[in-house]
Amino acid sequence: MFVEVVPYNPQWKKAFNAESEKLIAALAENLVFIHHIGSTAIPNIHAKPIIDFLIEVKNIDLITEQTSAIEKLGYEAMGEFGLSGRRYFRKENPSGIRTHHVHIYETNSPEIKRHLAFRDYMIAHPENAEQYSQLKQELAQKHPYNIEGYMDGKNEFVKRMEKKAMRSQTFMNQSDRL
Template identity: 60%
Template structure:
């Protein structure tokens, strides 16, 4: 199934140490907006992995008690500048985006997607050689597909799936 992605230039930049504080600032606003439904907010994606290139978009994983309640909290998220995108291709997710600066992936506690995202992030942080390989792949793909985010994402997919498997095995052994 293909998801329609709005056009924008694929930009991959060196790691910015300010991404962490940008996450912390935004996560506090999200916690206030979603109140008691929030269980945890995690910084995920490439901006959460030190020393690698990334699209300058802060990805956040928001664990919630009730995913359906998120649907009734969309106006609170819209007040923060987010656009509600529904599941956006992943069953059980509620996806929000804010300009080209922040993406929120909300999942209900217990979703296997939570563990997948956190294992990938933690594996990359712990295995710098894999992180640098990912960084270089992202840089090359951004050069190859500067105007085609779908091709950029498609070509990263095999690497990400392979790392997901390694990350899951690594996580299970720890």
């Protein structure tokens, strides 16, 4: 997998909104909220052009029954994919290039708070977001065909920012909830 990091694209928000409408229909009454997370949700930073969704549901066990509806939207079901309590789906375009990640958690999962805290902290602290953007660009150049190396290289920075975010309590901006 080629690690591509591109400049911020304002179309990412529109792509998030368009895909959210489809996911709302697939998840029906089990849906609580859909959040735009990941680097495409942070204005003005470089990112892999993959839209990340964090979806809160009432009952995570119902996702098993709803998987076929999500798969009909072109997603591949990956189960927990290494994170207990999560249901993970990914989608590729017709050329086989990854375009979407869906992370589903039951409401009140601490993972929801962690993801939103990081995103909101980065938005509220553009100097840290710029550092993250620079790091991502450097790592993509250093590890163009090694996604693990790219991810490992971001890990320390992300963990440090998550700690700051959780302490600052600047998160929980609900402007992207659908």
